[in-house]
Amino acid sequence: MSGPDGGVPHRRTGRRVEATAPLDLSGAGRATAEAVRFLRECQGHGLSVRWRAAGTPSYDPALLRHLPPPVELPADPGALEAWRTEHTHGVLYHRRGPDFVTVLDRRRRGTAVRLTLDHPGLLGTFLRLLEPTPVAVLDPVGREALALLTAERLVLACGGWAVTLPPRIRRWPVPCTAI
Amino acid sequence: MRVHLVTMPWHPLDLPSLQLGLLHRIVRRARPGDEVTEFHGSLRWAEFLLEHSGGRLTPGDCVEVGSDAIFHGLGDWVFSGALYDDPGWGTARLRDYAAGRGVPVGTALAMRPYAAGFVDACATEILAADPDVVGFTSTFMQNVPSLALARALKRRRPGLTVVFGGSNCDGPMGHALHRNHPFVDHVVRGEAEYAFPALLRHLAAGTDPVDVPGLCWWDGPVSRANTETRRTVAPADIPSPDYDQWQAALDASPVQEYLHPKLVVEGARGCWWGEKHHCTFCGLNGSAMAFRAKPGERLWTEIDRLVRRHRILDVVTVDNIIDMAYFRDFLPRVAASGWDLRLHYEVKSNLTPAQLRLLGDSGTVHIQPGIESLGSRVLDLMDKGVTGARNVRTLRECENHALTCSWNLLYGFPGERDDDYTPVIDQLPALVHLQPPSGAHRIQLERFSPHFTDPDLGFGKRRPAAMYQHVYDLPEDELADLVYLFDTEPAGIGGAVERRLREAVAAWRAGHADSRLLFEEDGAELLVHDRRHGRPPATHRFTGWQAAALRHLEDGRTVPALHRLLTAGGHEVPGEALETWVRRAVGRGLLFRDGATCVSLPTWGEPVRLPEGSG
Numbered sequence A: 001m002s003g004p005d006g007g008v009p010h011r012r013t014g015r016r017v018e019a020t021a022p023l024d025l026s027g028a029g030r031a032t033a034e035a036v037r038f039l040r041e042c043q044g045h046g047l048s049v050r051w052r053a054a055g056t057p058s059y060d061p062a063l064l065r066h067l068p069p070p071v072e073l074p075a076d077p078g079a080l081e082a083w084r085t086e087h088t089h090g091v092l093y094h095r096r097g098p099d100f101v102t103v104l105d106r107r108r109r110g111t112a113v114r115l116t117l118d119h120p121g122l123l124g125t126f127l128r129l130l131e132p133t134p135v136a137v138l139d140p141v142g143r144e145a146l147a148l149l150t151a152e153r154l155v156l157a158c159g160g161w162a163v164t165l166p167p168r169i170r171r172w173p174v175p176c177t178a179i
Numbered sequence B: 001m002r003v004h005l006v007t008m009p010w011h012p013l014d015l016p017s018l019q020l021g022l023l024h025r026i027v028r029r030a031r032p033g034d035e036v037t038e039f040h041g042s043l044r045w046a047e048f049l050l051e052h053s054g055g056r057l058t059p060g061d062c063v064e065v066g067s068d069a070i071f072h073g074l075g076d077w078v079f080s081g082a083l084y085d086d087p088g089w090g091t092a093r094l095r096d097y098a099a100g101r102g103v104p105v106g107t108a109l110a111m112r113p114y115a116a117g118f119v120d121a122c123a124t125e126i127l128a129a130d131p132d133v134v135g136f137t138s139t140f141m142q143n144v145p146s147l148a149l150a151r152a153l154k155r156r157r158p159g160l161t162v163v164f165g166g167s168n169c170d171g172p173m174g175h176a177l178h179r180n181h182p183f184v185d186h187v188v189r190g191e192a193e194y195a196f197p198a199l200l201r202h203l204a205a206g207t208d209p210v211d212v213p214g215l216c217w218w219d220g221p222v223s224r225a226n227t228e229t230r231r232t233v234a235p236a237d238i239p240s241p242d243y244d245q246w247q248a249a250l251d252a253s254p255v256q257e258y259l260h261p262k263l264v265v266e267g268a269r270g271c272w273w274g275e276k277h278h279c280t281f282c283g284l285n286g287s288a289m290a291f292r293a294k295p296g297e298r299l300w301t302e303i304d305r306l307v308r309r310h311r312i313l314d315v316v317t318v319d320n321i322i323d324m325a326y327f328r329d330f331l332p333r334v335a336a337s338g339w340d341l342r343l344h345y346e347v348k349s350n351l352t353p354a355q356l357r358l359l360g361d362s363g364t365v366h367i368q369p370g371i372e373s374l375g376s377r378v379l380d381l382m383d384k385g386v387t388g389a390r391n392v393r394t395l396r397e398c399e400n401h402a403l404t405c406s407w408n409l410l411y412g413f414p415g416e417r418d419d420d421y422t423p424v425i426d427q428l429p430a431l432v433h434l435q436p437p438s439g440a441h442r443i444q445l446e447r448f449s450p451h452f453t454d455p456d457l458g459f460g461k462r463r464p465a466a467m468y469q470h471v472y473d474l475p476e477d478e479l480a481d482l483v484y485l486f487d488t489e490p491a492g493i494g495g496a497v498e499r500r501l502r503e504a505v506a507a508w509r510a511g512h513a514d515s516r517l518l519f520e521e522d523g524a525e526l527l528v529h530d531r532r533h534g535r536p537p538a539t540h541r542f543t544g545w546q547a548a549a550l551r552h553l554e555d556g557r558t559v560p561a562l563h564r565l566l567t568a569g570g571h572e573v574p575g576e577a578l579e580t581w582v583r584r585a586v587g588r589g590l591l592f593r594d595g596a597t598c599v600s601l602p603t604w605g606e607p608v609r610l611p612e613g614s615g
Helices: A030-044 A077-086 A120-128 A140-151 B018-030 B041-052 B059-066 B074-083 B091-101 B106-128 B140-156 B172-179 B192-205 B244-251 B254-258 B272-276 B296-310 B331-336 B353-361 B376-381 B388-400 B418-431 B466-470 B476-482 B495-511 B544-555 B559-568 B575-587
Strands: A010-013 A016-019 A048-050 A092-097 A100-105 A113-117 A155-158 A161-164 B002-007 B035-040 B133-137 B161-165 B216-219 B222-225 B263-265 B314-317 B342-346 B366-368 B409-411 B440-442 B462-464 B485-488 B516-522 B525-531 B538-542 B591-594 B597-600
Touching: A030 A048, A030 A155, A030 A161, A100 A120, A113 A120, A120 A140, A140 A155, A140 A161, B002 B018, B002 B041, B002 B140, B018 B035, B018 B133, B018 B192, B018 B244, B018 B263, B035 B041, B035 B106, B035 B244, B041 B059, B041 B106, B041 B140, B041 B254, B059 B074, B059 B106, B059 B254, B074 B091, B074 B106, B074 B140, B091 B106, B091 B466, B106 B140, B133 B140, B133 B192, B140 B161, B161 B172, B161 B192, B172 B216, B172 B222, B172 B476, B263 B296, B296 B314, B296 B331, B331 B353, B353 B388, B376 B388, B376 B418, B388 B418, B388 B544, B388 B591, B388 B597, B409 B495, B418 B495, B418 B591, B440 B495, B462 B476, B525 B544, B538 B544, B544 B559, B544 B575, B544 B597, B559 B575, B575 B591, B575 B597
Parallel strands: A016 A048, B002 B035, B002 B133, B133 B161, B263 B314, B314 B342, B342 B366, B409 B440
Antiparallel strands: A010 A016, A092 A100, A100 A113, A155 A161, B216 B222, B462 B485, B516 B525, B525 B538, B591 B597
16 A cells, blocks of 8 residues: 555645545544544655544544644644644554564653564454454454453554554654654 | 673663674584573663662663763773772873863763672673683773773683683784783684684683684783784675574563664675775774675575564664675565565665665665765765765755665865865755754774875874773873774864854754755646745746756756756757856755756655654
8 A cells, every 4th residue: 555545535745645524533433443544544654644533532532642633623622732742753653574563652751662463363453453343343362352452552442443553654754763 | 611702881782792693603603512601791781770870870871971972982981990990090081081072971970980890790690600711792992891891700710711802803903902901811803703713622622822813812921913814704604693692681681671672684794895995084894894795685584584583673784885786686685575674774875766765665764875075075085986966966865765864974184175165065055954964073093094004195193092091001002002093183174164064064953854845746847845944935946948957967967968968858958048047056055066066956755854862
């Protein structure tokens, strides 16, 4: 994939992307999972994205703070400022290796947690949930992995759908050592 | 035999020791019956400081003293008190030195009181393993910490054999280290692949190592230095490093949470450019310039093994220059892996855009292209084999391919003149959107460099660098053989031009973060969006021959060559009009002029830019 796609209508000019309709963050179902996937992919490809938010999250909205902030957050305009302040490129991302994935998580200020996902069940579910997926289709191994990944705040599970949160880093910033 | 391999501070905390990794394999390969253990003293030191200072002295402080202060000898000085049994040894001289140069020494001073206790603890731990041979590897500021520990070991167990090796032991340095430190039994000078197993054979047999090339050994009270060999180690005999014991040490270490571990690999030794044209200031290859590279397929096999084993995707290569064959037989393999590797490589500056793209595609996103200068005459003086225009082009392509480019701007070359710098300094504000150098630095005289070996090149008067006065308690004639860096009378530019250069580089670094100069194609028009620091925002529109000219100049050309290209492309441009247009474009900072050559400055790519150290 060379850029974001999925069900989110958008326009792309060079390295700039604009979502043409508000993205539903309510967590009521597939739309929110697709919105997360869209923003996550933009972030991973180093694209600058302009978007507006709709809906009131039924989950902890801080789960999305590693994604680029919207220009509008009608449900909670006060939180928009915090999102803008807290958002840093590369605060949460993953990288692929042979039979493992590493996750770097610097969402808690002053910490840099490095996780290596190499357990087949965990790794398989993490990768599968890069595509928004109904929780109902997961088998018991998938459900157990989902619980662990949700507890680590690496997956958003809401409204019967689940989606992986850390973008895969496709384009390193300059300097690449900054993240 | 039990062989204990030691790397002392200030080995970088986030990297395994390639030297230990190689030596481990070399001993195991030559002597399968020997027991090989490793002591990762740098990691131990970080742990010791953290624990004994109650958390005040952190791994970040080790970087400040051990890596950032290489040119001031702070890391060695921390351990000089332990080596000379005098906690206050050299402190007054260090303070004088630092005051005169504005060098911060607070962290080093805070560390010094822990050094002797640490050395003692290291000796206890190593002796508990009951080794027959303890081998130290020493590079940069590892000499004094290693000597301090070696002395403590021999004092407590005189029958132990202490061996030194590593870059600090190359050539006359190794012999000086040996003859001035009787508790060092042997010094392996040069590469260890053949010499170290040969020494171990002599130790096992109890015979004098008279036939081991380059080796220093004691013949009674006399320090003997065997003649060094010109024979270099064949790539097939260079093993793949073993990092298992490093991984175990890291996994058990409380400082692990402070570190971002990376793998270290070696594709090649020596320098293929230096074999033909030795850059006049560079002494990095020591006495072994001959370039030898592992086949790309083998290097990839080694990385594949290490990545799978250690689950680490960051890879640092130690090669002084990339083998150009790797663009065919190594980098495509890395790119095809589909893994999100991040590699660091030193490259030559005159790479093509396609080669730079391949670097980016393979995850080799951190490069060190040896740019050194943006003025062609100065680059000629250093025999660098590249022009200023070409270097500017490389910097521009790094933006296009989101490559992180580490480089220094060096000056102080004998024979350089003010007017080599003035036109470059005048144009530096136009480059503010490209990655700046780490700083403008006057070159130092390095052992093994042409500047060192040939005093007629301009550095006739030299003496061991002043910093060694607070590192070693040795007379100057011994230091002259022992050390790597020398002070000289300054050559080249000085005064106002030097000041202007340093100020212009500081302004470049300060103005870079928000500066952009971007091409955009808009139908038949070529737009240039200028958002550079120090200039009003502007969008320039070009069509016809002017747009074509800007595109042609991306490769860097003279005006007559550009004229021929435009004419061949069907553009009728009077020569005078072209000259005028080029002058104006240089004036607007859209082109960089290096002598007769002009190169376009706008970029197509816009990397995500972050402040250094924001992680």
